Amino acid sequence: KIMSKKIIAGNWKQNGTLKSSISLAKKVLQAVKKAKYTHEIIIIPPSIFLLPIRDLIHKSQIKLGAQNVSAFSDGAYTGEISGSMLKDSGVDYCLVGHSERRHIINEDESVFSSKVSRLIDSDIRVIYCFGETLNDYKNKKTKLIIKSQLKKLFLNNKNNLKKHPSKLILAYEPVWAIGTGLVPSPEELVSIFKYIRDTVNKLDKKYSPIKILYGGSVTPDNASSLMDTKHLDGLLIGGASLVAKKFIDICSTI
Ligand code: PGA
Numbered sequence: 717k718i719m720s721k722k723i724i725a726g727n728w729k730q731n732g733t734l735k736s737s738i739s740l741a742k743k744v745l746q747a748v749k750k751a752k753y754t755h756e757i758i759i760i761p762p763s764i765f766l767l768p769i770r771d772l773i774h775k776s777q778i779k780l781g782a783q784n785v786s787a788f789s790d791g792a793y794t795g796e797i798s799g800s801m802l803k804d805s806g807v808d809y810c811l812v813g814h815s816e817r818r819h820i821i822n823e824d825e826s827v828f829s830s831k832v833s834r835l836i837d838s839d840i841r842v843i844y845c846f847g848e849t850l851n852d853y854k855n856k857k858t859k860l861i862i863k864s865q866l867k868k869l870f871l872n873n874k875n876n877l878k879k880h881p882s883k884l885i886l887a888y889e890p891v892w893a894i895g896t897g898l899v900p901s902p903e904e905l906v907s908i909f910k911y912i913r914d915t916v917n918k919l920d921k922k923y924s925p926i927k928i929l930y931g932g933s934v935t936p937d938n939a940s941s942l943m944d945t946k947h948l949d950g951l952l953i954g955g956a957s958l959v960a961k962k963f964i965d966i967c968s969t970i
Contacts (some may be wrong), residue, residue: 722755722943723929723950724967725781725843726957727811730762734760737765741772743960748777753967755950758809759957763797770806781809781843784817786831789837799838810835811863812846813869825865829872836876836883842883843952844869845931848943850892859911862888868910870919872960878922886928887952888912893932895955902941905930938964943970 725959732740741759748757760781761769770780784904786796802810811829816824828844835842846865848858870877877884888908893899900908909928916923930942931952939951956962 718736719844720925720949721929722970723758723927724753724755724963724970725760725809725887725929725952726760727760727781727783727814727931727939727952727954727964728762728958729783729954730817731958732762732765734765734768737761738768739958740770740958741769741778742970744963745773745776746779747758747964747967749959751964751968753777755967755970757886757967760809760811766802766805766807771914774806775791779808780806782807782809782840783810783814785810785812785831787827787834787839789834789890797893799834802835803838803840809841809843809885811843811887813865815847815889815894819849820892825868825872829869832869832873832884836873836880839883841883843887843929844914845887845889845952847889847891847893853890853892857865858908861913862908862912866915867919870916870923870944880921881922884926885949886912886916886926887931888928889952895933897933897936899942901931902945905942905945906946908944936962936969939966940969 753808758779758781782802786798790798813828832842848861853860912928927949929950929952930948934951935956
């Protein structure tokens with residue numbers, strides 16, 4: 717049996733300066749060169765810092781991710797950055813559907829599905845984030861919400877995803893766990909990850925290679941126990957990815 721690669725992705729969000737971002741990327745690069753991890757390491761800086769960081773990590777094992785993409789192909793869309801521009805700048809992955817885009821920027825599923833299409837057209841892998849809010853969680857609606865989010869994603873992008881299932885990575889991020897220090901219990905995670913896997917497989921057998929990440933308050937202390945969850949293929953890390961030592965510790969511990 718071929719072991720499939722685990723994924724560790726660091727989402728830097730809207731943080732840092734050019735100088736601090738380059739220094740963070742350099743530290744991660746040094747650690748990765750030394751340790752020769754077998755997993756896929758992805759760093760996701762603010763878009764304006766992608767190019768200098770690409771120049772640093774290019775030829776290394778580290779992959780480059782973008783936090784956002786335009787819903788449109790090239791043209792008169794002031795302020796936007798297209799999938800083909802990201803590709804041209806060496807971007808391998810892009811986030812779509814992150815909780816902050818849903819709840820603060822107010823993007824919806826139709827925007828997300830345009831973005832997924834643009835990215836797949838540009839040959840960039842999509843890290844699609846989804847998950848329930850605290851209210852949904854308290855009202856025991858977690859599975860209902862997950863199912864509806866996944867169904868919309870797969871229905872809206874059916875043709876693309878059936879042709880290119882490996883271009884999609886799912887990231888389950890309970891909104892109440894993002895930046896709060898709270899994480900679901902191991903029992904909750906086992907049950908949710910089984911549910912996500914079953915839901916995805918039921919939609920189409922072709923979707924079985926799709927990887928599923930967990931995100932929300934991942935730290936060096938909880939990373940390895942989170943990784944023990946069945947059907948969980950990696951971690952999406954926010955806050956802890958801004959501190960080189962923490963991110964490297966997570967990469968080393970799993
Ligand atoms: P966090 O963020 O690790 O700071 O909780 C996770 C995310 O938003 O992807």
